[in-house]
Amino acid sequence: MAYQALQSHLAPLDSRVIALADRSAGYIADLQIVRQHLPKSEPYVLVAESYSGPIGISIAATRPPGLVGLVLSTTFLNCPRPYLGQLRLLLRVLPPIRVPAAPFVPLLLNGRSTPEARHLLRMVLNLASPKAMLSRLNDVATVNVAAEAHSIEVPTLYLRAKADRVVPASAGDTVKRHIPHATITELAGPHLLLQACAEAAAKEIRSFSTSACAS
Numbered sequence: 001m002a003y004q005a006l007q008s009h010l011a012p013l014d015s016r017v018i019a020l021a022d023r024s025a026g027y028i029a030d031l032q033i034v035r036q037h038l039p040k041s042e043p044y045v046l047v048a049e050s051y052s053g054p055i056g057i058s059i060a061a062t063r064p065p066g067l068v069g070l071v072l073s074t075t076f077l078n079c080p081r082p083y084l085g086q087l088r089l090l091l092r093v094l095p096p097i098r099v100p101a102a103p104f105v106p107l108l109l110n111g112r113s114t115p116e117a118r119h120l121l122r123m124v125l126n127l128a129s130p131k132a133m134l135s136r137l138n139d140v141a142t143v144n145v146a147a148e149a150h151s152i153e154v155p156t157l158y159l160r161a162k163a164d165r166v167v168p169a170s171a172g173d174t175v176k177r178h179i180p181h182a183t184i185t186e187l188a189g190p191h192l193l194l195q196a197c198a199e200a201a202a203k204e205i206r207s208f209s210t211s212a213c214a215s
Contacts, residue, residue, distance in 0.1 A: 006194045009202030013209060020052070027139050031055050038064060045069040045209045049194055050167070051136055053077075054145045060156075061148035069212030070152065071205055073159040074191050076171040077178060078144040149178035155215065156182040157208045159193055159201060166191040183208075 007015045018037045020030050034055055038044070043066050048056025053075025060070045156179050160172040172184050185204055189197035 003194060005198035006202055009199045010206060013206060026135060027054060027058075027143060031058055034059065035064075039066050042066060043068045043213055045071060045205070045212055047071040047073065047194075047205060048075060049073040050075050050191065051140060054143045057145045057152065058148050060154055061145075061151040063151075063153065067154055068215070069154050069209060070156045071159065071208060072156065072175060072182075073201065074161050074164055074167050074193050075158075075175075076140075076143075076167055077146045077149055077174055079141050080167045080171045146174075146178050149175070152179050155208070155212045157204065158182050158184045159204060160184055160186045161189045161191055161193045161197075162186055163189060164191045164193075 003015075003017050007017070016037070018034050020033065030052075038046075038059070046056050046059060046067060046069070048071070050073070053072050054077070056070055056072060056075075057077065060067060158172050158175050160169060176182050176184055187193055187197055187200050187204070189200070194201050
């Protein structure tokens, strides 16, 4: 649902979404779920956005058959905000209380979206359980896949949003240090780049995928 616009702009490329909208089992369990849905007999490019970045990095590091490229969008190798890491103990004991979606819309979209995109984001945020949201914050506060990143050999594209209020630009620089062959492309947009700037993001992903599949 959240990637319909992106998928439409990716056509004629075949694209599939692996949704983890309401899971609270952590990165290890989510990693196994993604592995189960990867193509078995055809070349593919893996696209991982935000929270899912460490999952994409962990998968690419194992060099699964068929994987020809990795796209990372507005994501990180380790906790992108120091204060979040400092709050990790608090995150473990906070009660799972639902927070209204409205305050997150300007943070994630930063005014660079259509009314349809804002409505869709509110729907997605409201679908995620408070327990899952807290679990994900804790996962982000403690994750570190820097060691895995060094093992990535496939072509890698990092999409950085110029108006990202969630993940700082330095997170992309960290990715570049650990995956030296990665290419960083900046797009004018907010944290949810694949939703708010679907056409521009799809253009970059299409070009990268065509090149990766041909190499």
